[in-house]
Structure formats: C-alpha cells, structure tokens
Amino acid sequence: MSFLVPANRRTGDGKPPALIWIRSERRTDVAARERLLDAAMGADRFAKSSERLREGRKPALGLALAARFGGRLVGTLRLWPVVTASGHAALLLGPLAVDADARSLGIGAALMWQALHRARVLGHRAVILVGDAAYYNRFGFSAEKTGALRMPGPTDRERLLACELVPDALTGARGLIAPRPSRLSRLVKRAAAIGPVMGQAVPAAR
Numbered sequence: 077m078s079f080l081v082p083a084n085r086r087t088g089d090g091k092p093p094a095l096i097w098i099r100s101e102r103r104t105d106v107a108a109r110e111r112l113l114d115a116a117m118g119a120d121r122f123a124k125s126s127e128r129l130r131e132g133r134k135p136a137l138g139l140a141l142a143a144r145f146g147g148r149l150v151g152t153l154r155l156w157p158v159v160t161a162s163g164h165a166a167l168l169l170g171p172l173a174v175d176a177d178a179r180s181l182g183i184g185a186a187l188m189w190q191a192l193h194r195a196r197v198l199g200h201r202a203v204i205l206v207g208d209a210a211y212y213n214r215f216g217f218s219a220e221k222t223g224a225l226r227m228p229g230p231t232d233r234e235r236l237l238a239c240e241l242v243p244d245a246l247t248g249a250r251g252l253i254a255p256r257p258s259r260l261s262r263l264v265k266r267a268a269a270i271g272p273v274m275g276q277a278v279p280a281a282r
C-alpha cells in the first residue's frame with residue numbers, strides 16, 4: 077500500500093506531497109532496518125524481554141513490514157507468533173520504529189493499521205505488545221486482557237498491552253508468553269512422539 081503525506085505536514089510549504097510506501101520487508105531492507113532500530117532504540121534494545129521471544133526466530137509470514145520514502149527505509153514493524161501458557165495463540169508486535177526525520181507524518185500509524193489488517197486477513201486472533209498505552213490505545217490496545225500474562229523477563233505491567241482481532245480471543249489467557257513453534261516443527265514433534273512406522277527391523281526368516 078502507499079499513501080500521500082500532505083505537504084503541510086512537516087514536509088514544508090510549497091513542496092509536493094510525499095509518497096510513502098508500506099510493503100513487505102525484503103532481504104535488501106535488513107541492513108537499513110537494523111541501523112534504523114539502533115538509532116531509534118539504542119544498543120540495549122537486545123536486552124528487552126520482547127527480544128527473548130524473537131531471538132533466532134523469523135517473523136510471522138507476511139508480517140514483516142517496511143515503510144519507504146524517497147528510496148530509503150523510514151519505518152519498520154514486525155510481528156512474531158507466540159502462545160500463552162494457557163494455550164492462547166497470538167502475535168507479539170514489535171519493534172516499531174520510524175526514522176527520526178520522518179516522525180509525526182503518520183508512518184507509524186500506517187504501519188500499525190497495515191499490520192493489524194494483514195494479521196486479521198491471515199487468520200491471527202490477537203496481538204500483544206510491550207509499549208506506551210498513550211501511543212497504542214488509538215489502535216485498540218489496552219491492558220484489559222493482559223493482567224494474568226507474563227513476559228519472559230522484567231516488564232512494566234501497565235506496558236503489557238493486547239488487541240483482540242477476534243472477540244474474546246484472549247479471554248482466560250494467563251501465564252508465560254512463549255515463542256509459538258512453527259507448524260512444521262509441531263508436525264515433526266508429533267511424528268517423533270508417534271515413533272518410527274517405516275523401516276523397522278524385520279525378523280529374519282527361518
């Protein structure tokens with residue numbers, strides 16, 4: 077998707093509107109995305125408890141977004157499959173960051189709405205994040221359903237927020253939030269539990 081930022085919003089009087097593109101992240105965006113995140117969040121971003129749910133894993137399919145303007149990356153947002161100890165499947169949202177030079181143009185909001193739209197279309201049921209309610213309330217996030225949930229690390233309780241994409245998707249959700257294994261690894265685990273069915277040793281004929 078793309079959208080126009082009117083010239084009177086920070087882009088300066090007399091200048092043409094700016095065209096912002098929101099699209100799926102590509103491999104070629106990765107280096108710029110990491111630089112943007114370092115600048116926006118600092119080097120200690122890897123110490124956050126959310127990082128424990130992301131490290132060594134891939135974002136949910138179709139849910140790594142890049143915002144581009146004038147040939148450069150100006151925004152990033154990714155979502156990750158997680159599951160609560162009570163078995164409620166959800167997505168963890170973040171990190172969300174917009175280049176300091178391009179803030180307050182609606183790019184953060186466009187990334188959020190596009191991500192929530194895609195998540196809903198892809199059949200996800202709920203989204204969880206750690207962030208400022210003052211920013212995320214506008215997208216439907218609150219701490220209403222997160223009181224009994226726990227991140228794998230220290231987290232301010234009032235910053236643990238959720239948005240249900242399907243009504244009551246997080247009703248009764250409780251306990252530790254953990255990475256959700258991919259469908260393939262669930263299948264492999266199930267197959268391993270069943271045990272070998274082929275190639276078993278056949279007793280030698282007498």
Ligand SMILES: CC(C)(COP(=O)(O)OP(=O)(O)OC[C@H]1O[C@@H](n2cnc3c(N)ncnc32)[C@H](O)[C@@H]1OP(=O)(O)O)[C@@H](O)C(=O)NCCC(=O)NCCS
Pocket residue numbers: 116117172173174175178179180181182183184185186206207208210211
């Ligand atoms: C938060 C962030 C992604 C917003 O991006 P953006 O493109 O500027 O967002 P939008 O244009 O949609 O909205 C901007 C508005 O949100 C407000 N806002 C930004 N961060 C906020 C926060 N933490 N709490 C409350 N309001 C906030 C801005 O003041 C601005 O208000 P205005 O429209 O009255 O000027 C961006 O400020 C950023 O990258 N910050 C650093 C990284 C970060 O904090 N990420 C979020 C992690 S929780």
